[in-house]
Amino acid sequence: MGEESGKIKFYATEWCSDCRRALFYLKRNEIPFDYINIDQDPKAEAWVIQVNHGNRSVPTILFPDGSILVEPSNEELTNKLGH
Secondary structure, three states: OOOOOOOEEEEEOOOOHHHHHHHHHHHHOOOOEEEEEOOOOHHHHHHHHHHOOOOOOOOEEEOOOOOEEEOOOHHHHHHHHOO
């Protein structure tokens, strides 16, 4: 899964509370991102499972620099994004 848009790729599910928290963080800080629901996108789900060594861990967040955070806390997001 590429970073063609130059935006964060936010891989998540609707039912995940950690996803909702991280989503709120990004929106509150006005950080642009593309939301990908892995329950509705089998290729995205397969990518999440691959990068998480067989686990379907969400949120999995892919940054334009190629780095990935999995299930990050708000503090980890702040450290990564400088907000």
